Amino acid sequence: xxxxxxxxxxxxxxxxxxxxxxxxxxxxxxxxxxxxxxxxxxxxxxxxxxxxxxxxxxxxxxxxxxxxxxxxxxxxxxxxxxxxxxxxxxxxxxxxxxxxxxxxxxxxxxxxxxxxxxxxxxxxxxxxxxxxxxxxxxxxxxxxxxxxxxxxxxxxxxxxxxxxxxxxxxxxxxxxxxxxxxxxxxxxxxxxxxxxxxxxxxxxxxxxxxxxxxxxxxxxxxxxxxxxxxxxxxxxxxxxxxxxxxxxxxxxxxxxxxxxxxxxxxxxxxxxxxxxxxxxxxx
Numbered sequence: 001x002x003x004x005x006x007x008x009x010x011x012x013x014x015x016x017x018x019x020x021x022x023x024x025x026x027x028x029x030x031x032x033x034x035x036x037x038x039x040x041x042x043x044x045x046x047x048x049x050x051x052x053x054x055x056x057x058x059x060x061x062x063x064x065x066x067x068x069x070x071x072x073x074x075x076x077x078x079x080x081x082x083x084x085x086x087x088x089x090x091x092x093x094x095x096x097x098x099x100x101x102x103x104x105x106x107x108x109x110x111x112x113x114x115x116x117x118x119x120x121x122x123x124x125x126x127x128x129x130x131x132x133x134x135x136x137x138x139x140x141x142x143x144x145x146x147x148x149x150x151x152x153x154x155x156x157x158x159x160x161x162x163x164x165x166x167x168x169x170x171x172x173x174x175x176x177x178x179x180x181x182x183x184x185x186x187x188x189x190x191x192x193x194x195x196x197x198x199x200x201x202x203x204x205x206x207x208x209x210x211x212x213x214x215x216x217x218x219x220x221x222x223x224x225x226x227x228x229x230x231x232x233x234x235x236x237x238x239x240x241x242x243x244x245x246x247x248x249x250x251x252x253x254x255x256x257x258x259x260x261x262x263x264x265x266x267x268x269x270x271x272x273x274x275x276x277x278x279x280x281x282x283x
């Protein structure tokens with residue numbers, strides 16, 4: 001609700017007299033809220049946003065323009081945008097009924113035009129955005145983006161913000177290699193397991209990491225190392241009859257990824273944390 005004041009002036013014979021001050025209220029008929037269905041964000045994972053427009057007036061509000069700054073923030077003398085709109089992801093509803101896809105006139109800032117909010121009703125725009133290299137990665141980082149709605153006949157733009165926090169977790173991948181590729185009988189063969197953590201949190205013993213594999217051909221007299229150091233035999237099991245290998249839950253940990261922001265461009269570079277496990281045995 002916007003408050004306004006007004007005062008009149010009466011002039012006569014070189015004299016000026018002011019009236020009393022009157023105060024009134026402009027009741028906003030258009031309101032906007034912005035929410036997200038995402039509990040947190042991770043690099044490369046889409047975030048779904050929901051913009052809700054409510055019209056409390058007796059007439060439809062037409063030609064509404066909705067603008068989302070996609071989390072733009074100031075970095076030095078520049079403005080960085082940490083989210084990219086996912087092209088074609090927008091859906092538009094009036095009073096819960098799906099309409100034709102809204103017009104996207106710009107993608108940064110993301111701008112929807114030609115929106116109509118029915119009298120005494122609502123309109124909703126649902127769309128997806130994905131974090132890019134300008135999205136902060138460190139623990140406790142956040143992205144806050146603002147939506148602004150304007151329309152002819154609406155004296156003051158209405159706006160809302162939504163904040164989503166970075167996912168503070170580990171994100172692991174594993175690759176396997178062997179050496180040599182061509183191995184003769186009764187000679188050594190080494191399997192190398194490289195585990196990478198793309199998350200900003202260490203994978204600790206409490207996360208109960210377990211590597212399992214069934215070696216074919218079966219290896220005998222195996223030795224196991226983690227990052228070049230011997231892994232105690234109490235930290236893994238191996239069946240030489242079947243070739244089944246498994247590390248004990250929690251015996252393997254993986255450090256968190258590290259992130260650095262370029263002081264010139266503002267781009268974030270993520271270097272994964274890595275743990276290398278090798279198993280060497282005789283074929």
